[in-house]
Amino acid sequence: MATTVLHTADTRGNANHGWLNAYHSFSFGNYYNADRNQFGVLRVLNDDTIAAGMGFGTHPHNNMEIITIPFEGDLAHKDSMGNEATIKTGDVQVMSAGAGIQHSEFNPNADQQTKLFQIWLFPNKQNVTARYQQITLDKTAQKNNFAQILSPNQEDEGVWIHQNAWFFMADFDADFTKNYTISSASNGVYLIVISGSITVGDQNLNEKDAIGISDFTTVAIKANTDAKFLIMDIPMKL
The missing domain is CATH 2.60.120.10 (Jelly Rolls)
Known part of the structure; x- marks a missing residue:
């Protein structure tokens, strides 16, 4: 028999920093819910709105599969592998952090907010060579x-x-x-x-x-x- 768990929108964690308004489906940052640490290998599902011209400075990750899906606006990405790209609405980006990577993410637009999902999955292999991939969806x-x-x-x-x-x-x-x-x-x-x-x-x-x-x-x-x-x-x- 199927087992289900319901997470309605109004039960998510919320952190509004002004430049960033983030809704967390699972424990993240200052939001902790013992019943919502993960679902299977899904560790993070953040629903982020980033103000015009704002973003995340350079920060590290390791041993996590990170997927970014914009729904409105753009996101400028730069990482320690030398990748520089703009992720646009309709794109999907994946970053296998593996043995370690540093990156930054900014809304490059001065007059438009950016809305996106950022999703983290635990990998099935540890300490792989970090990699980056981005495509435009049909x-x-x-x-x-x-x-x-x-x-x-x-x-x-x-x-x-x-x-x-x-x-x-x-x-x-x-x-x-x-x-x-x-x-x-x-x-x-x-x-x-x-x-x-x-x-x-x-x-x-x-x-x-x-x-x-x-x-x-x-x-x-x-x-x-x-x-x-x-x-x-x-x-x-x-």
Whole structure:
């Protein structure tokens, strides 16, 4: 029997620093919730709004798979591997921190905020050589479909990471229904609504609500309105 956990938008942690307004689905920084340290290998899901011209100075990471998905505006990235890039709305970026990396992230626009998800997954390999990858997504592939944007396989669609995980973006029309089938028997799913309203199984979810499901094979997802959402299909054990 499937096991579910519901995380409604209004139960997330919040840290508003003025230049940064961050909502934390899991314990992060000064926000700690003993019941929300992770879901499987998903350690961090931050919903960040960064003010114009502001950002994160150079800071280190190691042994974490870090995925950034902007939904509004841009993010300028610079790292210790020599990468300098602007991540735009419609892109996805992955950074395998591995043995260690330093990077900075800034909103390069003087007149527009940047909104994004930053997601951290525990890797299945330690101390790998750090790497960076960025692609532009095909938004048309997301229409009434689960469009793969991340996987463990270099040859597959989307970016790849050191973990047995698959991410899918979907953009459903109102009243459209499609069944989602788990990618690996040992995985679970953490789904968050980006906009609109959907029903997952028998659970209604609105904007920025999330649900974690484990011990299942297939679940029906129905759009109650036009809706966009992200599915993270991830191992439940480290």
